[in-house]
Amino acid sequence: DAGVIQSPRHEVTEMGQEVTLRCKPISGHNSLFWYRQTMMRGLELLIYFNNNVPIDDSGMPEDRFSAKMPNASFSTLKIQPSEPRDSAVYFCASSLMSGSTGELFFGEGSRLTVL
Amino acid sequence: AQSVTQPDIHITVSEGASLELRCNYSYGATPYLFWYVQSPGQGLQLLLKYFSGDTLVQGIKGFEAEFKRSQSSFNLRKPSVHWSDAAEYFCAVGVSFGNEKLTFGTGTRLTIIP
Numbered sequence: 001d002a003g004v005i006q007s008p009r010h011e012v013t014e015m016g017q018e019v020t021l022r023c024k025p026i027s028g029h030n031s032l033f034w035y036r037q038t039m040m041r042g043l044e045l046l047i048y049f050n051n052n053v054p055i056d057d058s059g060m061p062e063d064r065f066s067a068k069m070p071n072a073s074f075s076t077l078k079i080q081p082s083e084p085r086d087s088a089v090y091f092c093a094s095s096l097m098s099g100s101t102g103e104l105f106f107g108e109g110s111r112l113t114v115l
Numbered sequence: 116a117q118s119v120t121q122p123d124i125h126i127t128v129s130e131g132a133s134l135e136l137r138c139n140y141s142y143g144a145t146p147y148l149f150w151y152v153q154s155p156g157q158g159l160q161l162l163l164k165y166f167s168g169d170t171l172v173q174g175i176k177g178f179e180a181e182f183k184r185s186q187s188s189f190n191l192r193k194p195s196v197h198w199s200d201a202a203e204y205f206c207a208v209g210v211s212f213g214n215e216k217l218t219f220g221t222g223t224r225l226t227i228i229p
Binding site: 106109 | 151157158159160161164205216218220221
């Protein structure tokens, strides 16, 4: 069974450009999470969805960040406009929320560099 | 709010030696505790988890962890490390059933020397 699939794996862009990161969760999973990892701040939860509905977006840094989940098999994280401080590895994770705290399955991440 | 502290940023051990990685949590009730491992360039993978019951939990790759409520700790152990164990290890805490919103520690990088 395929794991969580993220694209692109690497993205280099210039300040001010729009960036879109994509995620395909594991089939059958009903929760999806976007995390950001930096040396300074570690792993931060940006937003998570349950059954395609955003449940908690309190970790989204500011209005430049937005996330969508139009269906159970696809999610995007968009940064517009991007800034150098957005440089990080962005992870998508999915899980099956079945009434018990369960395992998060992580993708391999999208490394974003904003020049 | 819950929090996790991993006091060791970097640990170096010899191959074949025993390992203990420290994790302390802060939460008023019984937490749900996890250890994840991240190999270079990869996402995180679950090693083990504690929800309730036996305070010594076994995980994959020969790892185990012990929940000690009195010390607010959940330390990860392995009796004999292998070179392939070199990675970054994250402790995480969750606070309720049905809520996978985890708070992660800052991680401990493990280096294995021959």
